[in-house]
Amino acid sequence: MQHQLLCRVDAVWSLTCFCWQAAAKRYKITGSGKVLTRRPGKQHINEKKSPKRLRALGKEKEIDHGDKRKVVRCLPYADIA
Numbered sequence: 001m002q003h004q005l006l007c008r009v010d011a012v013w014s015l016t017c018f019c020w021q022a023a024a025k026r027y028k029i030t031g032s033g034k035v036l037t038r039r040p041g042k043q044h045i046n047e048k049k050s051p052k053r054l055r056a057l058g059k060e061k062e063i064d065h066g067d068k069r070k071v072v073r074c075l076p077y078a079d080i081a
Contacts, residue, residue: 024075068080
């Protein structure tokens with residue numbers, strides 16, 4: 001809750017954060033607070049990729065710790081610690 005207030009009050013952030021909907025479509029927040037995203041590389045040119053590789057690319061992965069702060073700032077209404 002406290003993070004949400006900081007995002008809305010901070011004048012500098014309100015000028016730079018204009019992509020909330022784009023971020024909301026790309027990231028999923030789990031119940032434990034992990035941020036998940038899709039793996040790249042499964043959209044096209046799939047004939048030469050093995051079925052095992054395609055299955056692995058279909059699973060979601062947790063984002064890196066260094067990127068979590070950026071994603072959290074783009075999702076001000078998500079409850080992320």
